[in-house]
Amino acid sequence: MCQWCVEHGDGKKWYLNTRNYITKELFDSKEEIRTAADMLLRDSERMFGIDMKKGFPLLDKPIIGRIVGRSVRKTIEKRERGQVIPVEEAKSILNNANMAALVSCVCRQSQLGITKAKYCLPFTYLADYGKEWPDCSKGGINYISIEEAKEAVEKAAHRGFVISVYGFPVPFVGGLCMCEYPSCMALKSRLDYGMDYLIRKSEFVASHDIDKCVGCGKCVGKCQFRAILLSRTLEKALFNIKECFGCGVCIYACEQNAISLVPRQQVPAVREEW
Ligand code: SF4
Ligand code: SF4
Ligand code: SF4
Structure with missing residues (x-):
């Protein structure tokens, strides 16, 4: 088990420990959860204060890239991070959830200009909080059943998308993502820019x-x-x-x-x- 499981799993994997699932009570009592959710979801075209469309390509520039990378590392390290998971683990996570939704993929939106691709899957209270994300809901929020959510991840994996679970921040489990390199900024950051802390390998x-x-x-x-x-x-x-x-x-x-x-x-x- 990884360090997150050791620290936050109570003997299980961190993302299967229901104590970590974002309820309204947890959301209301933890400022860091509200901050992470707002940064990623309410202001969806900016991440950590950076305009993703303009700012992200800067990472490809040799010197500017290092400076931007350092600044991102500094702001992001203690916030939301994710871990790749196989489909069966995603289904186990969803078994612990009481509501789920599909919303527009922020990365595909900012990198490819596609607003209708709904590959972000918030669940539990974060799905409910989705009603308050005016930007993220540009493409609309589809509330779906837990069974439909399981089908969505299964279908995505068959299409070749990588499934990840995200903490808002870790260990507070709030959403699944169905991603593709290089439009996924977490995968690209890890694979091309060595930002290992953004997304972790699976168990x-x-x-x-x-x-x-x-x-x-x-x-x-x-x-x-x-x-x-x-x-x-x-x-x-x-x-x-x-x-x-x-x-x-x-x-x-x-x-x-x-x-x-x-x-x-x-x-x-x-x-x-x-
Ligand atoms: S090369 Fe073909 S048979 Fe071999 S592991 Fe890959 S898909 Fe399977
Ligand atoms: S990372 Fe590549 S080799 Fe490993 S499980 Fe995923 S697709 Fe297969
Ligand atoms: S992490 Fe994946 S699904 Fe989530 S916004 Fe980025 S590419 Fe889209």
């Missing part, structure tokens, strides 16, 4: 049964973390588990059932890789 890692693998290569393009290569010589996929985030998305691409997820703790080489 799992891919396990590849090389005997079942026929080398079709269907899993390769599904991995947003570049953890899979196809060896033309061996006619097999090769998994770099050091790069694997344990999202489980490649499993849906494999018709040979050659891929599964195993708990990260059971794999010494990546036990401490978050």
Whole structure:
């Protein structure tokens, strides 16, 4: 288990400990939750005071990028962060929720100009608080049942999107996201700018049964973390588990059932890789 689970899980994973789920009482009593929710959701086109459309590309500039990166790190470190999770974990989280909604994806909105993509899934009291997010609700808020929310994450994973759980801030569990690199700023920040604290690897890692693998290569393009290569010589996929985030998305691409997820703790080489 990762440090968040040790600190906030009461023996479970941090995101499955219902004590951490955002109720109205918790929301009203914790200023940090209100601040994180407002920053991310009410003022959806700005994040941590930065205009995401104009500010984010600055990170690609060598010197300015380092300065902006440092400033983002400073403001963000103690606030909202996320962790990649496989679909089954997302469903377990939703089993603990009493209401859910789909709202416009802030990243796709600011990076791609797409307002109708509803891939942010707040739940429990944050979904109710959604009524108060005028910006975020530009594309409307769809209130959905818990079963519909489970179907949405399942469908997203089949499409190749990575599912993550977000803390507002950690350990206060408030929403799921269905993301794609490079439009997802959390994934891009981690993969391109080394901002490891924004999104953590899952509690799992891919396990590849090389005997079942026929080398079709269907899993390769599904991995947003570049953890899979196809060896033309061996006619097999090769998994770099050091790069694997344990999202489980490649499993849906494999018709040979050659891929599964195993708990990260059971794999010494990546036990401490978050
Ligand atoms: S984290 Fe993912 S779903 Fe959430 S706003 Fe960003 S890309 Fe969209
Ligand atoms: S190898 Fe599979 S489980 Fe690991 S990050 Fe890539 S798609 Fe996700
Ligand atoms: S999809 Fe399955 S069979 Fe095809 S290369 Fe990947 S692991 Fe091997």
